[in-house]
Amino acid sequence: MSAVGSSNPEYVVARVRARRGSLYGDEEYRKLVRMSPAEIARFMEESSYETEINALGSRHAGVDLIEYALNRNLAKQFEGILDWSEGGLYDLIARYLRKFDAWNVKTVIRGIYTDAGQEAVEVDLIRAGEFDDRRIRRLLEADSIDAVIEVLEDTIYGEPLRSAYAEYEETDTLVPLENAIDRAFYERLLANLPGNEPTRQYEAFLKAEVDFRNADNALRLARSGADIDPAAYFIEGGDLFTRDQLARLARNLDELVEYIADSQYADELGPALRELEDANSLIAFEHATDVALLAYGDQLGTIHPVSVTPIISYILAKEREVDNIRAIARGKEAGLPADEIESELVIT
Amino acid sequence: MLEATNELGTVVLEAGGTLTNPDAAIAIAVGLAALGAGYAERGIGSAAVGAMAEDDDLFINGLILTVLPETIVILALVLVFVL
Numbered sequence: 001m002s003a004v005g006s007s008n009p010e011y012v013v014a015r016v017r018a019r020r021g022s023l024y025g026d027e028e029y030r031k032l033v034r035m036s037p038a039e040i041a042r043f044m045e046e047s048s049y050e051t052e053i054n055a056l057g058s059r060h061a062g063v064d065l066i067e068y069a070l071n072r073n074l075a076k077q078f079e080g081i082l083d084w085s086e087g088g089l090y091d092l093i094a095r096y097l098r099k100f101d102a103w104n105v106k107t108v109i110r111g112i113y114t115d116a117g118q119e120a121v122e123v124d125l126i127r128a129g130e131f132d133d134r135r136i137r138r139l140l141e142a143d144s145i146d147a148v149i150e151v152l153e154d155t156i157y158g159e160p161l162r163s164a165y166a167e168y169e170e171t172d173t174l175v176p177l178e179n180a181i182d183r184a185f186y187e188r189l190l191a192n193l194p195g196n197e198p199t200r201q202y203e204a205f206l207k208a209e210v211d212f213r214n215a216d217n218a219l220r221l222a223r224s225g226a227d228i229d230p231a232a233y234f235i236e237g238g239d240l241f242t243r244d245q246l247a248r249l250a251r252n253l254d255e256l257v258e259y260i261a262d263s264q265y266a267d268e269l270g271p272a273l274r275e276l277e278d279a280n281s282l283i284a285f286e287h288a289t290d291v292a293l294l295a296y297g298d299q300l301g302t303i304h305p306v307s308v309t310p311i312i313s314y315i316l317a318k319e320r321e322v323d324n325i326r327a328i329a330r331g332k333e334a335g336l337p338a339d340e341i342e343s344e345l346v347i348t
Numbered sequence: 349m350l351e352a353t354n355e356l357g358t359v360v361l362e363a364g365g366t367l368t369n370p371d372a373a374i375a376i377a378v379g380l381a382a383l384g385a386g387y388a389e390r391g392i393g394s395a396a397v398g399a400m401a402e403d404d405d406l407f408i409n410g411l412i413l414t415v416l417p418e419t420i421v422i423l424a425l426v427l428v429f430v431l
Contacts, residue, residue, distance in 0.1 A: 008394055010391045010392075010394045010395040010398070011394040011395060011397065011398040012398065013395065013398070014394075014395040014396070014397075014398030014399040014402075015398040015401060015402050017399075018398075018399055018402035018403055019402065084398075306391070
């Protein structure tokens with residue numbers, strides 16, 4: 001609801017735990033992998049996605065229908081969680097959900113840059129963040145990037161976007177604007193976290209996520225051998241790398257792999273790193289970071305059952321479910337065999 | 349704070365204050381028990397309402413769990429008749 005007053009974790013945790021029960025499990029995924037997109041939509045209609053499939057069914061079909069229904073359901077659920085929570089709890093949850101605001105701003109800017117129609121942009125938005133409908137409407141109605149920045153003037157993105165705008169005008173690429181949005185998001189993510197025990201677990205999870213993001217980027221840069229400054233992609237706040245370390249390690253793949261293998265994440269990522277050395281496949285590594293994060297998310301909330309951690313754990317599980325269903329639907333559309341799709345899914 | 353309450357109790361008793369009067373002591377005991385029950389019900393109640401919002405069938409379970417801490421007040425009430 002708002003960031004004033006005291007937290008109400010009991011209420012939110014009870015609701016979220018009930019919803020967790022209705023997420024898809026191994027059994028459902030096994031069934032979904034063997035269905036066609038139309039059947040998947042049908043299957044979703046009979047589960048918790050009923051309202052969305054019915055609302056969108058007349059306008060879209062096939063994989064698009066699944067995709068939009070997933071986005072809309074995700075948005076509805078996360079919006080609900082933000083609605084219920086109060087006080088310090090709201091602040092902690094909003095920190096993470098702001099990533100959807102960042103996504104929406106980026107989508108709108110890209111839409112303007114490529115001259116996409118307002119409707120095409122609208123269906124790609126995920127209204128799960130802190131922005132209310134009015135601000136999103138104004139964002140959609142903005143017809144230039146300058147106008148977008150004006151709409152965002154009083155948010156955390158206003159200032160960084162304004163200063164990145166000059167660089168955008170010079171180079172006519174979106175990279176400076178997108179970097180500015182990402183940096184604004186990550187700066188807020190880890191700043192001024194309160195210091196109690198459940199929050200420290202949450203913080204450790206966020207740091208792991210930043211570390212993995214950095215490691216993914218560094219590996220990708222090191223492997224491509226492209227002449228890009230790795231420091232420009234560095235995200236502050238993680239434990240694993242400092243800016244200089246990352247810049248140095250991204251020039252040498254072997255050193256980088258060795259560095260990660262010696263870090264605190266060695267247990268989770270070790271097998272994937274060996275595979276990376278043998279088969280030179282980045283996919284396995286990215287998959288391993290996803291699985292490690294999911295395992296971490298499942299663990300969250302077992303030690304402090306009435307705190308922010310079980311709520312974050314649910315948010316992660318829900319995101320993963322949406323990603324998995326999307327992967328299945330897209331894979332089916334592309335005609336991949338069932339076992340190949342299954343290997344792409346992130347299931348614990 | 350806990351050491352302070354102990355001292356406070358001694359002072360009150362020695363000075364022949366309220367707590368030497370059994371009726372007043374029982375009233376305070378029942379009141380504190382009710383306060384504790386209220387605090388416990390606050391958390392349980394909000395969780396129960398949350399669960400009911402997701403699934404109506406949980407109404408009975410929620411109601412029972414919400415009033416369980418009320419037993420402590422009844423136990424405290426026993427003192428009124430015993431002493």
